[in-house]
Amino acid sequence: MKQILYFTKKLHQHTGKILYLNLVGMILISLFEGIGLFLIIPLLALTGVVNLESSEGSTITFISKMFSNIPNEIGLPMILGIYVVLLTGQSYFQRKQLILNAKIQQSFLRHLREKTYISLMQSNWGFFLNKRKTDISNTMTTELARVGTTTNLFLQFIASLAFTCIQIGIAFWLSVKMTLFVLFFGLILIYLSRKFIKKASSLGGATTKLSQTYHAGIIDHFNGIKDIKSNTLEEPRIKWFRNLCMQMEENVNELVKLKTASQLRYKIASASLITVFIYASIQLFQAQPAQLLLIVLIFARLWPRFSGIQSTLETMGSMLPAFDSLLRLQEESKASKEIKENVTYNSTHKLFIKEEIECNGVFFRYSTDETSSYALEDIHVSIPAKKMTAVVGRSGAGKSTLIDLLMGLNQPERGQIIIDRTPLTDENLLPLRRSISYVSQDPFLFNTSIRENLTMVFPDASDEEIWEALEFSASAEFVRKFSKGLDTLIGDRGIRLSGGERQRLVLARAILRNPSILVLDEATSALDTENEKKIQEALEQLKGKMTIVVIAHRLSTIRNADQVIVLDQGKVVQSGGFNQLAKEKRSMFSNLLRNQLEVN
Numbered sequence: 001m002k003q004i005l006y007f008t009k010k011l012h013q014h015t016g017k018i019l020y021l022n023l024v025g026m027i028l029i030s031l032f033e034g035i036g037l038f039l040i041i042p043l044l045a046l047t048g049v050v051n052l053e054s055s056e057g058s059t060i061t062f063i064s065k066m067f068s069n070i071p072n073e074i075g076l077p078m079i080l081g082i083y084v085v086l087l088t089g090q091s092y093f094q095r096k097q098l099i100l101n102a103k104i105q106q107s108f109l110r111h112l113r114e115k116t117y118i119s120l121m122q123s124n125w126g127f128f129l130n131k132r133k134t135d136i137s138n139t140m141t142t143e144l145a146r147v148g149t150t151t152n153l154f155l156q157f158i159a160s161l162a163f164t165c166i167q168i169g170i171a172f173w174l175s176v177k178m179t180l181f182v183l184f185f186g187l188i189l190i191y192l193s194r195k196f197i198k199k200a201s202s203l204g205g206a207t208t209k210l211s212q213t214y215h216a217g218i219i220d221h222f223n224g225i226k227d228i229k230s231n232t233l234e235e236p237r238i239k240w241f242r243n244l245c246m247q248m249e250e251n252v253n254e255l256v257k258l259k260t261a262s263q264l265r266y267k268i269a270s271a272s273l274i275t276v277f278i279y280a281s282i283q284l285f286q287a288q289p290a291q292l293l294l295i296v297l298i299f300a301r302l303w304p305r306f307s308g309i310q311s312t313l314e315t316m317g318s319m320l321p322a323f324d325s326l327l328r329l330q331e332e333s334k335a336s337k338e339i340k341e342n343v344t345y346n347s348t349h350k351l352f353i354k355e356e357i358e359c360n361g362v363f364f365r366y367s368t369d370e371t372s373s374y375a376l377e378d379i380h381v382s383i384p385a386k387k388m389t390a391v392v393g394r395s396g397a398g399k400s401t402l403i404d405l406l407m408g409l410n411q412p413e414r415g416q417i418i419i420d421r422t423p424l425t426d427e428n429l430l431p432l433r434r435s436i437s438y439v440s441q442d443p444f445l446f447n448t449s450i451r452e453n454l455t456m457v458f459p460d461a462s463d464e465e466i467w468e469a470l471e472f473s474a475s476a477e478f479v480r481k482f483s484k485g486l487d488t489l490i491g492d493r494g495i496r497l498s499g500g501e502r503q504r505l506v507l508a509r510a511i512l513r514n515p516s517i518l519v520l521d522e523a524t525s526a527l528d529t530e531n532e533k534k535i536q537e538a539l540e541q542l543k544g545k546m547t548i549v550v551i552a553h554r555l556s557t558i559r560n561a562d563q564v565i566v567l568d569q570g571k572v573v574q575s576g577g578f579n580q581l582a583k584e585k586r587s588m589f590s591n592l593l594r595n596q597l598e599v600n
């Protein structure tokens, strides 16, 4: 119930007045239908099937008298005419209301979609480190669709409530005693059925979890399909998938069982009640045939409303966990927001570093758990402006972590990142980020043309500038070989290119942005020696123009670096020029060098 109230509040906040307009529409539709119900009275009188004169003083007599002075030849077409007008009016408003319902539903959905997406985009890197991306994608697709269904159900629910209230009003007018009787049992049954709504909600929670697992499984398996196929891991994957599908099937079957069980209760109660009802009407209240007919009519119309309300509440109960998971995602991402309310990513200026980026006594660990170890410990380094700094060390030494801290993606637990003597804070974070071009170990390319992949960082780039960047990254030659050149489509994550071609293309993109800081994290690891040499020469030309930070395992690629920082187990163990470090015997750097010479 708490969830439903919260959902109502959110929907009301978003839609405002339109929700009331919708309610008025629903009331009008119900009124048309209710008035239509009364037409049965003069119709019965006209046909003479039942005698209405005997119900002296009742509502029935009052209505039948309204038509009694009209001759039969006019009366019948008149009643039928009114009926057609009412039905037309009702259908007209019903159409309007359906359109309005769809508008409310779609606009609420769009609002939630946009709000969540923007909130996610503005979250810091730490948020994404702790969150499964497949869960995010599941919430943004499957769960959002369930929220859409909930909105529709909710609007139907309000319609149902409005309709029921009007029907109750009409029923009261016709017979107070009988209506109280139906109402009393209806409310008792709804009260007794609360446990069905609770159970539906818990099954809905399970649906969310299963859907997350399903989504994650599909994405993981098809991302890793090459590994699965080449290691013949198909069977265990199929077994896992079958098992999950079975659980999903069971979950839905359980929901259907639950819904049908509560409906069964209503049907049995309905049959018993109507029997008692008719018996009481005839034996105790001495109801006349016309009145009896109307009472049965009221019962037949009112009773399904109660079971309808119950059924909608159950379905909503099973859907609301989706709304919950969406709101949780919104709240978590909002709590991790990395920019201020009035700042936009594009409105900030670029930062031009004049002197250095400094790490001053930096400590960092991925877990907030006090007992976990630090990925970086007491780091003091300086990255001089417009020079090339290389960061080296064994795998897991903390190289990428250091780069992430320098880019402001992660924040130190202790110590500071200082840019030209100004500490890195929320204020200068975006200007810093805007001045960086970063090429990661696993560069990302979009499933579109080469041109679009390049111009997304600089939409106004001319063909000349694009080719210049391609020449820089030693990509021009292979791009020219494609018959469609820059318009060649490169497939999912650039699957139609080789690993080295992908890296070179991402490098071209980084250069096209004309950054003042270029960060390369193992960016040339997939290149052959010839192409790597070309890129080294190109980087050499950038020295003095931009600050370059390179992480490299292949030490031959950093021979020209102005400074080398050697990390080991999260600590800086050496720093200085390449040749100077190479001369330091029994050091980590000479170890790394020796190992590579042995391998080569």
Ligand SMILES: Nc1ncnc2c1ncn2[C@@H]1O[C@H](COP(=O)(O)OP(=O)(O)OP(=O)(O)O)[C@@H](O)[C@H]1O
Pocket (backbone or CB within 6 Å): 129, 366, 367, 375, 393, 394, 395, 396, 397, 398, 399, 400, 401, 402
């Ligand atoms: N997202 C993460 N959550 C928890 N621990 C992490 C995470 N990323 C890295 N680590 C840990 O932090 C340490 C440093 O990792 P980092 O990726 O910085 O090393 P690296 O020197 O760049 O290694 P490589 O050369 O293999 O890329 C490692 O012990 C690693 O296990």
